[in-house]
Every structure is written in structure tokens, then in C-alpha cells.
Amino acid sequence: MVFCGRVNPTTGALDWVEEDEDYDYHQEIARSSYADMLHDKDRNEKYYQGIRAAVKRVKERGEEAIVLDIGTGTGLLSMMAVTAGADYCYAIEVFTPMAEAAIQIVKANGFGDKIKVINKHSKEVTLGPDGDMMQRANILITELFDTELIGEGALPSYEHAQQNLMQERWEAVPHRATVYAQVVESHRLWSMNKLLPINLDHGLIKPPLELQTCPGAPSVCDVQLSQLSTDDFNTLSDIMVIFRVDFSQQVSSTTVSHPVNFTSNANGEAQVVLSWWDIDMDPEGTINCTMKPGWLYSDDHSVPWRDHWMQCVYFLPEERKVTLGEELCLTAHQDDYCVWYTLMKPGAEDSSPVSDERPICHCGAHIIWNRTRFGELNDQGRLKKYKEAMRKVLKPSSVCMCISDGSLLPLLAHTMGAAQVFTVESSSMSQQVMQKLLQTNHLKGAIPVLQKSPEKITLPWHNLYFWYSRSALSDNLVEGCTVFPMSATLYVLAVEFKDLWRIRSPCGICEGFDVSIMDAMIKKSLDFRESQEAEPHALWEYPCRALSQPVKVMTFDFRKTIPVNDVKSEGSVSLVRSGRCHGVVLWMEYQLTEDISVSTGLLEVSNEKGYCQWYPHSKQGVFFLNSVLELGPSSTQTYSSVTYQLTFSPKLGDIEMNFLPNP
Structure with a gap:
């Protein structure tokens, strides 16, 4: 046996766990795609x-x-x-x-x-x-x-x-690869990269200038662009060929720039570059495999699904106002591992001192916030619910302690009239970003910033960090104090995925070749470690149908401290629609007050067929069943429900789970 250091997914503490000596081997196999x-x-x-x-x-x-x-x-x-x-x-x-x-x-x-x-x-x-x-x-x-x-x-x-x-x-x-790009204006995508000004009843929360001019994270944002609506962006250029790589000739990994001049085809704010590539398998280009998004296919052509190759979203260092007919130059800068873009007037890139430098965050916000967190902070609907809930609980005498990690709630509480607001940040970087926010909004000194460690961010679909931090601070809370949010409820839903099931489905025979040995190795490794774990996925990118009603399976009362003993929950999820049940989705809903809640998962089931709409600024947990359940009149199987067994371990900060079909 060996001991593996593992970060507790809820508390952030480093736990030493005894594992089989083949643990690393099975982890690598299980997580391969x-x-x-x-x-x-x-x-x-x-x-x-x-x-x-x-x-x-x-x-x-x-x-x-x-x-x-x-x-x-x-x-x-x-x-x-x-x-x-x-x-x-x-x-x-x-x-x-x-x-x-x-x-x-x-x-x-x-x-x-x-x-x-x-x-x-x-x-x-x-x-x-x-x-x-x-x-x-x-x-x-x-x-x-x-x-x-x-x-x-x-x-x-x-x-x-x-x-x-x-x-x-x-x-x-392949014989060659071609990279394509298109400049667009997109409030939805841009809100995943920058903190936008937020209107409040009594003023405006402004982002620091340093954050607005920061080039952001260097990594590309890979997205299933086919799941974006064309209403989510305004095109400012035609689709352009940016560069090609001919693999039948000597390739170089030297850093190089690829400037492409174009004429803008609309007025707008240039914010984002959408990009994808295709590969020609032969010199003539008659055998082509393309990654273009679904909205570029004709109605009579099926869109190939793949998750190992998606499309790219690149954020420009700053948004730039462009006018119809303006001459511009989009430059792709490419080193041996990375691509990034700049947009300038033709010829201006030659005099730019930074255009050839890989973008690096200098404001700190892109280090402490990922793209879903940016989207969550900019979500006006979510902010509206928080304001409604805070009006119910805040009083002129209220003294608020916000367990923040870069949240805007301290500023919100102050502007809504709380007598005193403290914010607790878990890292020095988070503390620095909050200080910049307060200084920009003339609140430096009005909201004391406290640093508390070592808690860090948690898994995206069952964030109980607040509960642990609230419990740790219980000695600082007066009796009967209001805890906000007051609780969280874990929900589950049985689903049929359109395509996501493929990442965990055995292949057996592939193009006439027997690859079942690989299936057996993956299954063994999943059984070894991951059979009782849910995988985080941003389900707005992966269409699915609900085969059951959402079921509450576990509630966490934040008004009380964390229990000492394990919390268990057992029951069943009734299957109410025919289809192919691939697994179960899990998510949290946070109860702000008795009548106001915010969900990190299911927003609605759109019609009688059960198509789901998911909250886009959080990931949900997906538990894949060991075998697909065929449901319906023509099926020989007669499954009526999926049973569940859940155990929340306060010590480990994680939820062990198992789901089984029930005839």
C-alpha cells in the first residue's frame, strides 16, 4: 500500500489517504478519453x-x-x-x-x-x-x-x-491543417473573461481599471460552440484562414506571427475570436475532417460529435470599437504550444512592444476566478435574487461577515445599508483583488478585509466550502445570527444524453478492429476508484433529456455547524419517460431565504420530451451508470426506477454515492 496526498474537495486541507500500489496506474486509465x-x-x-x-x-x-x-x-x-x-x-x-x-x-x-x-x-x-x-x-x-x-x-x-x-x-x-478564425462581439462570452460594471439600487460597482486592461489567462477556452446560439454573438468579420501547417514538409516550432488583414463587416465591440481547424488527409484535400461548429453545417448534414476536439474561444486583450468597413489586422501569435490573438490597424503590430508576448494575467482576478466564476459574478438574474434576499434579512444595525473569495456580496451588503461589513478572503491573491475592488469603488477602509487560510475553492458541483468556513467562525457569531445562504439541497435527475455518454461507453469493435481489451482496462480502473464518483461537466454544452423528475436527496443546514458523524441518504428516482438512461446528474440549490433560492443546475425542463436547460455558470456532477438502461414499450427491460445510496463524510468533505437500476 502507498499513501497519497489528496486535497480535501470541500475544506481544502491536504489529507493522506492509503491507496493500493496500482492507484496511479488506474487513475491514468480511468481518466483517459x-x-x-x-x-x-x-x-x-x-x-x-x-x-x-x-x-x-x-x-x-x-x-x-x-x-x-x-x-x-x-x-x-x-x-x-x-x-x-x-x-x-x-x-x-x-x-x-x-x-x-x-x-x-x-x-x-x-x-x-x-x-x-x-x-x-x-x-x-x-x-x-x-x-x-x-x-x-x-x-x-x-x-x-x-x-x-x-x-x-x-x-x-x-x-x-x-x-x-x-x-x-x-x-x-494528416497532410495539412488549416486554422480559421472570426472576430465577434459577444456579451455572453466576454462576461466569462471580464468583470462588468454592476448596477445597484444606490450606485454602481465598477471593476478596477487594471482588471479591464489585463490580457487575462493565457489558456484557450475550449467550448462546444455548436451549443451557442447565433444570437449570442455579432460577427464583425468573415471567417478567415489564419495559418496552415503542411505536415509533408519540415515543420518548425519557432515562435511566429500570422497577420491577416480584413475589412470589418459590422459596427460593434471586437471582444472575442472564435476559432477552429480542419485537417486534409490527402494532398488534394478531398478527404477533410473539420471541427467547424454546428451552425455552419447545412440543415441536411449531420454534425459529427466529438469532445476531444472542440472549438476555441480566445479573448482579445481589450475590447476595441470597430466600424463597418474599417480596415483591421488580426494577428495570430503562435509558439510551440500556444496561440493568442491581437487586433490592430494594419502595420501597427510592427511597432507594438507586447504583441508577441504570450498573455499573462497581471491583475490577479484571472488567477482566483475561472471562467464560470466570471460568468456567475456577471449574472444579473442571480444578482437580482441575492438583492431580493438581502433586503429581507438586512437591517440598519446588521454587522455582516462575508466569506467571500472574491464575491461581490460585501460591496452589495454595504451599499444596501448594513452597519458594518467584514469580508474574509482565503488567500493573499484574493485579498489583493478585493482591495483593488474596494479602492476603485471608494470603499477602502469601509469594508475591512480579513485573510483566513488554508481553505480553497472546491469541486464545482457540490461547493460546501461556505459551511466549513461558517463552522470554523462559529465562535465569532452572536446567538441567533442570520446565516446566508441558510441551507443547500442536493438534487439528482436521471437523464438520457444526446452524445456525452460516448466518453464512458465501451467500443468493442472499432472500424473492424477488436479494441475490447481497452474497454476492459477502463472498466477495471473505473471499478477500482471512480465507480462511486461523479464527474464535473458543464451540461449547457451537452444536450440531454430528463427521464425523471428532479429529486431532493440531501439537505445541508448552514445554520448549524458541520455534524461529526456521516450523513446518509437512500431512496429511488422514478423513471417517468421512455428513452436510454445513461446516468444521473447531481447539483446544488442554495436557499438564500425561506422563499428565495439559486440553482447551480437544472433551470427548467422545456417540454413534454424532457429537454433540459442547465445553469451555464457552474458545472454539474454526472454519475454514469455501468450499463445503459433501455426504457420504453419496445424494450425488453422493465426498469421503473434508479435507487441511490449517498453518504456525506464531514471528515473527508466528499459525497460517496452509488446508483443502481431497480426492476
Whole structure:
């Protein structure tokens, strides 16, 4: 046995937990997303077509087809290559559990004599009689891409392989990649990156100038853009080709900029760059796999679903007013792992001292707040409920202590007439951001800022941090004081997902190859650790149908301190609609007062078919059932409900759960 340090998901404290010696191995397998890629039929078919075409081109030149497959995963692309006529394939996989799985899968499908799986990073692979590869390859197959295309280190890997492991002339699958972008104005997306001014009854909460001019977090925001409505943004440019990468030529990982001049097609505030890419599997571009969002497809064309490749949202460093017909230059700056954008007048980028620098947060807010938190702070509907609730509980004599972590509630309580307001921040960075907010709004000194540690942010769908902090401060609270929010209720809902089920669904046979060994390994690892855990997902991006009514399963009374003993809850969720039940969604609803609450999950079920609308500024918990429940008149199964067993451990700060179908 080994001891693993694990951050308590609710209290933030570091707990030492005894685990099996294979814990890390099973964690890596369980959290891999290979099922999603294997279920991506469009991707698989396009790769197969491209590989067949590449092998054919090499054979027509009278050469042996020697394949180098970097990032082979399950070995699927290598097996495709041998089936297409390749003479030999070197399959590189640095992730040890996957390399071991690939070896077994390759042997099980009868390709052990033509595919060599090498468990190394491609930069460590050696050539020669005593090396990993006997000879250089002339076909380069890769699947090293992420939502941003290059974020997984694709360019350095290509650069090294082409220089050291390939023949002078090679074929590449994919053959090339093209990155597209469009400049838009979007209040919804911009509110995920900047704190916007907030109107109150007696004034305005203004964000610090430093926050408004901060370029923000350097990482891309990957989103299922297909789930955005076209009403959520106003296009200010046409869709533009930003840059291309030709993988049949020598690739460079050197930092480079790609300026593209364009004429704006509308008036507005340029705030956001939407971006995606496609890959041509052949030189002619006849075999194309695209990541474009669903609203760019024609009505008669089905939209391929994939979660391993989504679309990109890039926030410009500052919003910029543009007018119809204005000449502008959008520049993509690209290093070996990252892309970022600037928008200027044509030629101005040459004189800019910062345009080539990767954006880094200098205000602190983008470090303590993630994008869902920005959206939550800017949510006017949620703020309205908080104001209504605070009017019910605040008195001119009220002394308020806000357990804040960057919340706007201290400012709200002060402007609504509380006699004294204190705010407790859990980190020095959060304390600094709050001080900037107070200074900007001329409240420095009016609201004392206290720092309390070590509590930190918690899992996104069952945030009980407030309860732990309130309990820790109980000695500072007068008898009968108002606790706000007063409680939280955990809800569950049985659902049918349109597509999200694929990330946990077994593949068995994929494009004619048996990959069931991978299914067995993932299942074993999930059973080992994760069978009693829910995964956080932003469900506004993943359509689903409700197959039950929402059910209250556990309530946490914040007016009382945290209990000493475990809290248990058992019951069942009745299934009221036909469909395919993939799992159960969990979320919290916070009771501010007796009659006012805010939800972090289900907002409404839209019609008789059960389509769900989810709160977009929080993630929800998803518990996938071990097997899909087929419900309805034509089904041979007769499940009527899903039973649940939940245990909240105050010591661990987590909820252990299990859901089982009930005939």
C-alpha cells in the first residue's frame, strides 16, 4: 500500500489517504478519453481513407511502406496502416498504460509481426540495428492534436520526427491543417473573461481599471460552440484562414506571427475570436475532417460529435470599437504550444512592444476566478435574487461577515445599508483583488478585509466550502445570527444524453478492429476508484433529456455547524419517460431565504420530451451508470426506477454515492 496526498474537495486541507500500489496506474486509465476518440466515426473513417491513399502513393513509387505512428493510443491507426498494405509500422506511445494496452490489442488482432509498439516519447526513439527503429519511415501518421491544434506539443514532435526518424521524402496523414478564425462581439462570452460594471439600487460597482486592461489567462477556452446560439454573438468579420501547417514538409516550432488583414463587416465591440481547424488527409484535400461548429453545417448534414476536439474561444486583450468597413489586422501569435490573438490597424503590430508576448494575467482576478466564476459574478438574474434576499434579512444595525473569495456580496451588503461589513478572503491573491475592488469603488477602509487560510475553492458541483468556513467562525457569531445562504439541497435527475455518454461507453469493435481489451482496462480502473464518483461537466454544452423528475436527496443546514458523524441518504428516482438512461446528474440549490433560492443546475425542463436547460455558470456532477438502461414499450427491460445510496463524510468533505437500476 502507498499513501497519497489528496486535497480535501470541500475544506481544502491536504489529507493522506492509503491507496493500493496500482492507484496511479488506474487513475491514468480511468481518466483517459480514448472511448470518445474511438466513438468518433467521422474521425476514424477520414483517417482510414487518408492512410489508404498514403500507402497507395508510396507503393506506386515502388517503395516499401514504412509507417511511423506517433501517439498511437490503442494502436488503431497502426492497424489501419497494415490493413491498407503497409509493410511495417512503428507505433510510438509515451503513456505507459496505453502502450501496454496497444501491445495487447495489436496482438489480439493478429498484427504482432508487423507492428512494433515503442513505449517512449518520440524524441527518445533511436535508429539502427540496436535501436528502436531498424530504418527510417516514409509515412508519418499522427493524432497529436487538441482543441487548439498545437497545444499537446504537436509542432516540436513533428519537427524532431521529420529531422531524425523520416526518410528524405515522406507522406503525412494528416497532410495539412488549416486554422480559421472570426472576430465577434459577444456579451455572453466576454462576461466569462471580464468583470462588468454592476448596477445597484444606490450606485454602481465598477471593476478596477487594471482588471479591464489585463490580457487575462493565457489558456484557450475550449467550448462546444455548436451549443451557442447565433444570437449570442455579432460577427464583425468573415471567417478567415489564419495559418496552415503542411505536415509533408519540415515543420518548425519557432515562435511566429500570422497577420491577416480584413475589412470589418459590422459596427460593434471586437471582444472575442472564435476559432477552429480542419485537417486534409490527402494532398488534394478531398478527404477533410473539420471541427467547424454546428451552425455552419447545412440543415441536411449531420454534425459529427466529438469532445476531444472542440472549438476555441480566445479573448482579445481589450475590447476595441470597430466600424463597418474599417480596415483591421488580426494577428495570430503562435509558439510551440500556444496561440493568442491581437487586433490592430494594419502595420501597427510592427511597432507594438507586447504583441508577441504570450498573455499573462497581471491583475490577479484571472488567477482566483475561472471562467464560470466570471460568468456567475456577471449574472444579473442571480444578482437580482441575492438583492431580493438581502433586503429581507438586512437591517440598519446588521454587522455582516462575508466569506467571500472574491464575491461581490460585501460591496452589495454595504451599499444596501448594513452597519458594518467584514469580508474574509482565503488567500493573499484574493485579498489583493478585493482591495483593488474596494479602492476603485471608494470603499477602502469601509469594508475591512480579513485573510483566513488554508481553505480553497472546491469541486464545482457540490461547493460546501461556505459551511466549513461558517463552522470554523462559529465562535465569532452572536446567538441567533442570520446565516446566508441558510441551507443547500442536493438534487439528482436521471437523464438520457444526446452524445456525452460516448466518453464512458465501451467500443468493442472499432472500424473492424477488436479494441475490447481497452474497454476492459477502463472498466477495471473505473471499478477500482471512480465507480462511486461523479464527474464535473458543464451540461449547457451537452444536450440531454430528463427521464425523471428532479429529486431532493440531501439537505445541508448552514445554520448549524458541520455534524461529526456521516450523513446518509437512500431512496429511488422514478423513471417517468421512455428513452436510454445513461446516468444521473447531481447539483446544488442554495436557499438564500425561506422563499428565495439559486440553482447551480437544472433551470427548467422545456417540454413534454424532457429537454433540459442547465445553469451555464457552474458545472454539474454526472454519475454514469455501468450499463445503459433501455426504457420504453419496445424494450425488453422493465426498469421503473434508479435507487441511490449517498453518504456525506464531514471528515473527508466528499459525497460517496452509488446508483443502481431497480426492476
